Amino acid sequence: MDQFDLIVVGSGPAGRRGAIQAAKLGKRVLVIEQGKRVGGVSVHTGTIPSKTLRETALNLSGWRERGFYGRAYRVKQEISAADLRRRLLITLDHEVEVLEHQFARNRVQHMRGKASFVDPQTLQVVKDDGEVLHVTGASILLAVGTKPFRPDYMPFDGKTVLDSDELLEIEDLPRSMVVIGAGVIGIEYATIFSALDTQVTLIDPKSTMLDFIDKEIVEDFIYQLRDRNMKLLLGQKAEKVIRQNGKVELLLDNGRHIVTDMVLFAAGRMGATDTLNLAAAGIEADNRGRLSVNPETFATNVPHIFAAGDVVGFPSLASTSMEQGRIAARVAVGAIAKEPPKYFPYGIYAVPEISTCGLSEEEVKERHIPYECGIARFRETSRGHIMGLDTGLLKMIFSLKTRRLLGVHIVGEGATELVHIGQAVLNLKGTVEYFVENTFNYPTLAEAYKIAGLDAWNRMGDIKSEL
Structure with missing residues (x-):
């Protein structure tokens, strides 16, 4: 042994x-x-x-x-x-x-x-x-x-009704797809296939999605999905799924029927x-x-x-x-383990990407912290114009008392890369002045940090709050 x-x-x-x-x-x-x-x-x-x-x-x-x-x-x-x-x-x-x-x-x-x-x-x-x-x-x-969680009531066959592991082995791209589950995995695959011009319908029993992400970012994300004709059936549940004649029929709890080429079940692991x-x-x-x-x-x-x-x-x-x-x-093995830095980034590789680090605006409100936000849209940057970006949003939240960065939230191209600038400033306890006073490469999407920093600085004023 x-x-x-x-x-x-x-x-x-x-x-x-x-x-x-x-x-x-x-x-x-x-x-x-x-x-x-x-x-x-x-x-x-x-x-x-x-x-x-x-x-x-x-x-x-x-x-x-x-x-x-x-x-x-x-x-x-x-x-x-x-x-x-x-x-x-x-x-x-x-x-x-x-x-x-x-x-x-x-x-x-x-x-x-x-x-x-x-x-x-x-x-x-x-x-x-x-x-x-x-x-x-x-x-x-x-x-x-x-x-993947595979409930007994779902008629998995690996071809028309699949879990997220089986999806990687499909032989043909579907013309239409229903994704059950608006969690991270479901949203990622739904938006990827939508980018391939598959007609995608996303179903989830909850009336909201991605509740751990800043609400303003989620609202912008949902707007982009609907703008490209993705159907979001939130607050609705698929009660019955039937395979027949190479198609899949779904019966929702509100009586609605949906017929599709493929169903991806991504409601948990x-x-x-x-x-x-x-x-x-x-x-x-x-x-x-x-x-x-x-x-x-x-x-x-x-x-x-x-x-x-x-x-x-x-x-x-x-x-x-x-x-x-x-x-x-x-x-x-008995070695000393240092506690990791407080803030780590969360990345969702949907189309578009979402990435976040630190406190959301909802969490700041719950803690009764006086705050101000700064926002930049990627179309405001020269790099955004060069890339042809009409969408993309960077949001930063600052404390009015300390002027420190509390959270950074991004939706758009390169979000999972851009977030690390905000992560570093968060863990080093940096303030709004960092973004206002520092130089960013031009033209880059990172320049959005300066735009958002200036937006917040203008709203906050140059004097610390006495609140």
């Missing part, structure tokens, strides 16, 4: 970052991955595939150039599912190669197989050929990620913990398969067993999962 300082189950963002961190500290580390290749959900069915699909769709459809050449403009007239997959496979091969090299360089051992607990320190690993191994770890990090035999380790998952942890150390109720990444729930971002895995690994 092999013994390790740290065993990591799962090689996604949390698992690989945790494993490499422990190895850099001189520990003996084993990563167990049940997938065919290392990388986890992030590389093979989640983050990297969906973002690659998005970039390919925008490039081949000529989406970014339509501001100049009209809505009928396309780089490739007939775009196929094979066109989308071609770039995806190249990207995935590169990601796996980089990860395997990182493991080799840092002397992280890894094996392919399905892991389950025998006792709190022992894992059984069943390999593809049926061989069974047992390994023990002084500490264990569970970074198994999530899988579940922690991939059902095969781990958690009871043998003394751990219990919630009804969605997620694990509860100490938010500072990521330890479960069993002190030497840790969990990180999507399996512990919100915010379920690859970026935060990496940091969670690193912190968990340091604690697991």
Whole structure:
């Protein structure tokens, strides 16, 4: 029986970052991955595939150039599912190669197989050929990620009714699509296929979407979706889904019928913990398969067993999962783990992108903080004109008392890149004067920070409030 300082189950963002961190500290580390290749959900069915699909769709459809050449403009007239997959496979091969090299360089051992607990320190690993191994770890990090929620009432067939994993394997692009679920994944795929000129209808039982995002940003985002003829049926629920004659018919709770070529069910995900035999380790998952942890150390109720990444729930971002895995690994092997900076960016890779960092206007109001906002529209920048942008909005919120930046919120082209300027200022406790007094490259979209800063400064005045 092999013994390790740290065993990591799962090689996604949390698992690989945790494993490499422990190895850099001189520990003996084993990563167990049940997938065919290392990388986890992030590389093979989640983050990297969906973002690659998005970039390919925008490039081949000529989406970014339509501001100049009209809505009928396309780089490739007939775009196929094979066109989308071609770039995806190249990207995935590169990601796996980089990860395997990182493991080799840092002397992280890894094996392919399905892991389950025998006792709190022992894992059984069943390999593809049926061989069974047992390994023990002084500490264990569970970074198994999530899988799509697949309710029994949904007639999945992998062709006309799919989950988000199956969507990557479609053979033909649908002329029409219904997306059930207005969460991050549903919205990303709905807007990507809309950019490919698929007629998309988005359905969700809630009357609102993306409630954790600043409301003004969501309103601008919804306006853009409706402007390009996406149907948003919020506050409505699909009660029945029937496959017939190559089409799918949906019956909504208000009596409405919808007929479509394809249905994507993207209403939630579940922690991939059902095969781990958690009871043998003394751990219990919630009804969605997620694990509860100490938010500072990521330890479960069993002190030497840790969990990180999507399996512990919100915010379920690859970026935060990496940091969670690193912190968990340091604690697991007895190293000091510094608390991460307070503010991290949240990115939604829809079309258009949304990214946010810090407090929303609604959160500022709830805390009764006197504040002022500054807004810039991308069309106000020279770079925006050069790129043909009619839309795009950057919003900053400042404290009237301290003049410090409280939050930055962006919807539009490059939002997930631009947000890092605001993130740095937030974590360094910068004020509105930073944006007013500093020089930004011209012409760039980043110049929107100066425009929004000046907008807020003009509204705030040059004297600190006595409120």
